[in-house]
Amino acid sequence: MARTQPTPSLRPTIRDVAAQAGVSVSSVSRVLNREPHTSPELHARIMRVVDRLGFEPHSAAQALRSRASNTIGCMVSDISNPLYSEMVNAAEEELQRAGYVLMLGATRHAEERETAFISAVRRRRMDGLLLFAGDNTHKDFTSALATLDLPCVGIDREVPGAPSVRADHRGGGFEVTRYLIGLGHRRIALLTGPAAVLPSTERVAGYRQAHIESGLDVDLDLVRPQVHGSGIAFSDVCQLLQGPAPPTAVITLGTHMLASVMDAFASNGIRYPSDISLVCIGDTDLARHATPAISTLTWDLSEIGRIAAKTLLERVRDGDQAQDTRPIYLPTRFILRHSCAEPRAK
Amino acid sequence: MARTQPTPSLRPTIRDVAAQAGVSVSSVSRVLNREPHTSPELHARIMRVVDRLGFEPHSAAQALRSRASNTIGCMVSDISNPLYSEMVNAAEEELQRAGYVLMLGATRHAEERETAFISAVRRRRMDGLLLFAGDNTHKDFTSALATLDLPCVGIDREVPGAPSVRADHRGGGFEVTRYLIGLGHRRIALLTGPAAVLPSTERVAGYRQAHIESGLDVDLDLVRPQVHGSGIAFSDVCQLLQGPAPPTAVITLGTHMLASVMDAFASNGIRYPSDISLVCIGDTDLARHATPAISTLTWDLSEIGRIAAKTLLERVRDGDQAQDTRPIYLPTRFILRHSCAEPRAK
């Protein structure tokens, strides 16, 4: 534990640059930060020394003095989920272009990791925070978030006092459900994500709305939120299919769950679209190339990531101005393939 | 540009804690860092104040003084590639547990972004670096890397002076190729990643070796490295199928490319396994659920990420000791499904 005196760094400091150039430290700083009131000759002389020594400013020292870390936190439940990784990828590209570095914190749905990451955000004085869909029921976390006082953008989640960027999951859920109802389906199962994340609640809302507008009742037993990553979709579908009033159509998430649903169909000897209709949410290779190809609700993940990053950067730059916290919605798009049909006559 | 004097921080500093507890700053630091030689009473008194004020040390100040940023850089070409995101996910989990934060830098195959990220690593004095498969032909980058003098681990890539963690792509390529040769195939196409990344070169080496051991010549026209993310696989396969001596089997990457290959088969009116055999590298939902299901070469991505992170942490802790730079290999596993058959008699 006991550490020795830090060995003097081998790397040149701004003082070395100043000494070699025969100027003051403050002049070097001014030149490096492109401030006005520096003569061209000074600039040239300093930059020559900077290049020769390969000087690179120590960002911790900069952060300490200037109170800006050029760092953006990115909290996501699970970066290996392709939905998230595509959004994070686009966001990171945008941030990188603006000179920021992205600090990743994967929470894996555990509140302790969420609060731990918030603590890291505070200690490292990050300049902003990107929050991806997460559990709304985590109270310790949301209260920690509320006291954070940091530019923040929610992606597919609400953050009090901050704008959010979202796909129109409600509209998408509505469109898909209405389409199936229009085909004649009356018992439509909805397998979606965890009940406490925004895309799921919105989707369910759209699903309800479509039923209501058609004068149909909603059987909540058909709505099956899934806990994270577990293979529960398989048994859920089996249970529904073997129940007294099986669904005639299934709406499911495309990633992580579609495969389980198809397995469940197969092991019950059921085929789509003849025996049952199938729509998935989130386009994947599997949806496109399954035989028959599966109709899909999709939206632009990269665009969401980009917009979120841009919105956050605006807020970081404008400081306390620009308190427009209205959510930004992106449309979903329904791609018709060959996985749906009218329900069988009894 | 001209900034005003930084507003005095509202957040408590170690000095505030010391004052409120009526002790010296150094005592607070010692208690917080769990050093020996601190009395229990002092510990209790200080911790009480720390909790009351909600004190959190400023990590930039810590980094400046103690020369440790508790930060690990992670350079990856494209985080939206599921192969990478799964490895990064596992690595991040391991690093998080050890108290480190992961800084993500996606390079998108551009050398300028690679060197820019190395510069960020230096300026931020990161404690270690995880390098995921990248282009070996980028000379500016590799030379920048060589002068970095930082604990580093390569994942599916070689890094001079550093250990690497790799799947046995050569062995996997060998096994698959030998299997197809055993079925009687003599013209086997290999669609793999960019020529300059390690998994591809190793795979091709295994492919060659299998041919050589069977006394067969390798037709290099059948080996098709793919540039990143482009849909070139489709046209490559079409060209091969329509050529004078079409392949009787195809080995392709599972992510990003398998779908294109299947499209190419379809648009040439060709079916697997009857007309052509198909194996993919990297298991996916599509490979599992395509009809017929596709035989696959797979390996444990999460395990690679975990091992890489652990290896890096060891090196970070041990400083300059432990200069064992031997690569760590993980086995691949060939999963037989129903996509291969003996070639048709002419």
Next chain:
DNA sequence: GCTGTTCTTGGAAACGTTTCCACGATTGAG
């Protein structure tokens, strides 16, 4: 030629920690 402005530069004080050093108090050995 004098009196404000505006440029250009240098000096020095922060930013918030950790760690070295010093010093008195305790403890243990002989």
Next chain:
DNA sequence: CTCAATCGTGGAAACGTTTCCAAGAACAGC
């Protein structure tokens, strides 16, 4: 009982920047 070692604590010097302030130089207006 003395001397040395150890323990517990405080003071102060770093770490490497940015930015305030001051001061001289150049320049304009009268």
